[in-house]
Amino acid sequence: MDQIQSMRVFARVVEAGTFTKAAESLDLPKGTVTKLVQHLEARLKVKLLNRTTRRVTVTPDGAAYYERTSRLLNDLDDIEASMSNAQASPSGRLRVDVGASVAGQIIIPALPDFYRRYPDIRLDMGVSDRPVDLITDNVDCVIRGGELQEQSLVARRIGNVPxxxxxxxxxxxxxxxxxxxxxxxxxxxxxxxxxxxxxxxxxxxxxxxxxxxxxxxxxxxxxxxxxxxxxxxxxxxxxxxxxxxxxxxxxxxxxxxxxxxxxxxxAIPVWVVYPPNRHLSAKVRAFVEWAAEQFAKHPHIAR
The missing domain is CATH 3.40.190.10 (Periplasmic binding protein-like II)
Structure with missing residues (x-):
């Protein structure tokens, strides 16, 4: 089986915490995800994951393997992006999560402009004020106001709401x-x-x-x-x-x-937040820059 695909599937299982969530986020059958991880373990002759009926935990060897392969996978994404037209024309599915009032009054009304610029991006927008686990929920970025609770994430301040x-x-x-x-x-x-x-x-x-x-x-x-x-x-x-x-x-x-x-x-600070260990793809960068622009020009939000 394809080694790179097996590595990507293993990384997603680690991030999602279960085979089921990993399969859903990758749009693959659960059996395929399980088989790919099993073949990877057989190839390496190392147990990477401890499996229970509810959750998957990473073994010490699995944690070390994940740390090194995640860097490698990010480098591969960088190479592919630089060799294609992805930077000029971002495309694909993008999962974001936005607070309810920001979504309804700032982001969604301005989306016609976003789609004129990036017609090939498909947005899956979660709308809520609840905390989101970006890694487990496989969310690319969130927009939130107030104090940041998770200091390990990358955050860019895009405005201050009086x-x-x-x-x-x-x-x-x-x-x-x-x-x-x-x-x-x-x-x-x-x-x-x-x-x-x-x-x-x-x-x-x-x-x-x-x-x-x-x-x-x-x-x-x-x-x-x-x-x-x-x-x-x-x-x-x-x-x-x-x-x-x-x-x-x-x-x-x-x-x-x-x-x-x-x-x-x-005033309440507003942040766009994304995971530090995830490649900031062209589509994520496009959305982050566009969202920052919407906040910068809004008449009732301070820079």
């Missing part, structure tokens, strides 16, 4: 507009964000004249997705902080009102 504190006119008519962040502790109702990964509530942050406040406040609703936050604000459920590009259109239409405007709120 946060605005807003409420609906109906809420303000019923409860008044806060004039100081401290009033959010016990005089107003907040809509909060919580971490999908840990369940921890994110505090509402305010800065003014060197004073910095973190307000947890009284809340009846916490959400973990930005579109849900906008919907809750529009429904008049409380005061909340969210990304400027999500709410400025509603502010311009009078559906939401800014409050506490004299207090600054730290």
């Amino acid at each position: 946060l605005l504190t807003v409420a609906s006119p109906a809420y303000i008519a019923a409860y008044g507009a806060p004039t100081h962040p401290g009033q959010l502790e016990d005089e107003h109702t907040l809509i909060n964000y919580f971490s999908t990964r840990t369940g921890r509530l994110y505090p509402n942050e305010f800065e003014k004249d060197g004073e910095r406040l973190e307000i947890a406040g009284r809340y009846r609703l916490a959400v973990n997705e930005s579109n849900a936050m906008t919907a809750a604000l529009l429904a008049g459920l409380g005061v909340g902080q969210t990304g400027s590009f999500s709410v400025i259109p509603h502010i311009e239409r009078g559906e939401l009102v800014r409050v506490l405007e004299d207090w600054q709120v730290p």
Whole structure:
């Protein structure tokens, strides 16, 4: 059997953690994936993987083999790309994952421009605010805002999203507009964000004249997705902080009102992230550069 193919299949099994996930990502039958790894082990006369009913773990010899062959496979990809027209005309399937509001309001509306430039790229776009394991899920890159949790990944900062504190006119008519962040502790109702990964509530942050406040406040609703936050604000459920590009259109239409405007709120950094050990192919590079361009020219996102 083809040795290079066997090496690629072995590497994908290591990254995916199971033969089933590896087969799905490679679009191969599971039996073929299993057979290729078995032939590789027979050729090397070394056990590369420990198999259980649920998961595959790498033996010490397998880990050493993966480290060396992954570099070799990346070099082969580089050679092939340099000898073809891939750099001039990126093509193929690209798997990306994008936060819900960024997908709906920035990336997807601009995709006609992307396809005019790169008509041969097929995008599989996951849309969610949940954390994604790029290696296990076989995702080429993700766009995420906030603090980076996985320091081993390669991250490029492509923008800073200002946060605005807003409420609906109906809420303000019923409860008044806060004039100081401290009033959010016990005089107003907040809509909060919580971490999908840990369940921890994110505090509402305010800065003014060197004073910095973190307000947890009284809340009846916490959400973990930005579109849900906008919907809750529009429904008049409380005061909340969210990304400027999500709410400025509603502010311009009078559906939401800014409050506490004299207090600054730290902006949220936005990153495009991809695995360090994966060849940055022409199609990945094309998407990363194009996405950075969309953020750079957006009127409500800071460079």
